[in-house]
Amino acid sequence: MSNYHIKQFEEYFQVYRKSVRNPEQFWEEIAEEHFLWRKKWSNVLSFDWETADFKWFEGAKVNITENCLDRHLQTSADKTAILFEPNNPNEEAEHISYKELHERVCQFANVLKDKGIKKGDVVCIYLPMIPELAISLLACARIGAIHSVVFAGFSSTAVSSRINDCNAKMVITSDGSYRGSKTIDLKGIVDEALNDTPGIESVLVVKRTNSDIDMKEGRDHWLQPLLDNASTECVAEVMDAEDPLFILYTSGSTGKPKGMVHTVGGYMVYTAYTFKNVFQYRDDDIFWCTADIGWITGHSYIVYGPLVNGATSVMFEGVPSYPDYGRFWDIVEKHKITQFYTAPTAIRALAKQGTEFVDKYDLSSLKVLGSVGEPINEEAWHWYNENVGKKKSPIVDTWWQTETGGIMITPIPFSTPTKPTYATLPFIGVQPALMGENGEELKGNQVEGRLCIKFPWPAMARTIWGNHQRYKETYFSAYKNMYFTGDGALRDEVGYYRITGRVDDVIIVSGHNLGTAPIEDAINEHQAVSESAIVGYPHDVKGNALYGYISLKDSGEGRDHDNLRKEINQLITDRIGPIAKLDKIQFTDALPKTRSGKIMRRILRKIASNETDQLGDTSTLLNPEVVQRIIDHKK
């Protein structure tokens, strides 16, 4: 009996119990009945927590694009697979059918092959939210190349370090990108990045903005003429279920970004299954996830999850505020969106505009609303529920991570009673645990601790590219025989989970994961800076904003502080991207430190959040007097 589509709360419990009682059998049934495999697995799951090795569907042969494309051709060739809504509302939306998408992916895949890309090669994709972005992912997957998408808001330094880390051979980019009223020179950023990337052999350039750009002879190629000459057929490479599908970088609390590696089989099964159930997807639905494909949300719930299910997935090129703050709602009305999946930061920004924009549009097509990327505060939750969902569309507050590949804790709409700010219950097959201060599991309800997952799930990242040791240490060394998420959570009296936020030095700003270490490294490059510490503080739209405490050499004597602030933010923009800019910068002569020389971020966090009454005992610090001086000069 298939458990592919869960429709009732009782059924959720039944299926959940079954999935944890015998995970292998459960996932085997799901995988067997709903996907196209070239060859079946010899083993559903093997794992070793000690060495951090996890294998799902070992021995199986599969190509994810045959599941996303080919198998829908018989039943729904003319159905829209990707519905592209351009930045400019006057430009016509593009409906790409499954048949057309199949052809365009094949053509693109043939171009990749023609340029020497083979199975196992890494291709870096740095594109705006245009159809070629989704197509390029699928084209890589078609031939077994590993895609590594870099969000097109990252700086040239961030691009080159990611390219070098995974030794990419090719970059796919565009001449430029549109974001609201701005045109961004993407190719210029890539050119700068490529000054320092010896492994790159070729660059494919999509024409989007008709900008005047440099094309380097022999290296750079306009994509369109190559596509025009390419066949619309391309035999799918037969992949092992455990071959890498993609790398996606995410911030760590220390060191450089981690290239999380996802593999073909388990990721396919899990993203498809979560998509179907978390959004209660049905055949005629029009699904819209507003994330950028540069993040995991876009990979899993714009591209792979929806397409494996044969859904219509909307891709939006623009921003929620252009041409005005009604744009999201205009798109919902225009395309009769049935599921709308966005981030709390967007909801807060739109709620700030009142209800004037949202009230203008007919949102009656909406059935399910989703939230992802950061905790959703109560006010935003209610605004979303009342003004967008009109109190009849359930909100699924979905908790997950780049590392988890797919949604992990979430309500099932129309089944799980929702509760504002709670992600509620584990998804099928997910076994959460809350861990206490002394490494013990906190059993029962009404407890709060560190969130771990104590059994493998199919879409878990398998390693960090080129650094399995770091993977093991980051995720599997804090607690024995479980995956540590880096988040804190509580379980309420009925067993619902509420994510309380990061417990490490990762700060979530506007739903984007930012590690403090790379930002501090960028700041410390400034010749006037001695050292710095970044902390997060609550912000009404972004969730968290960044507060930088920066100590200057020579105590900053005679320096123009305003100018310094600009220079420091420019450095951050150059090294990482504008998303990591500091909202507040406080210069100080020293930072509070423990006797062993560690910066006391906890205290700095309290000061930034105006919680100076909760500093605790500071007398054991190396330099307790600094704390008061910082408080006196707080920004």
Ligand code: PRX
């Ligand atoms: O802290 C959690 C937060 O986002 C982190 C993962 O970020 P990233 O890998 O960029 O993936 C974001 C999209 C899946 C988590 O460790 N987070 C994500 N979803 C939620 C959340 N925090 C609270 N509630 C959520 N629904």
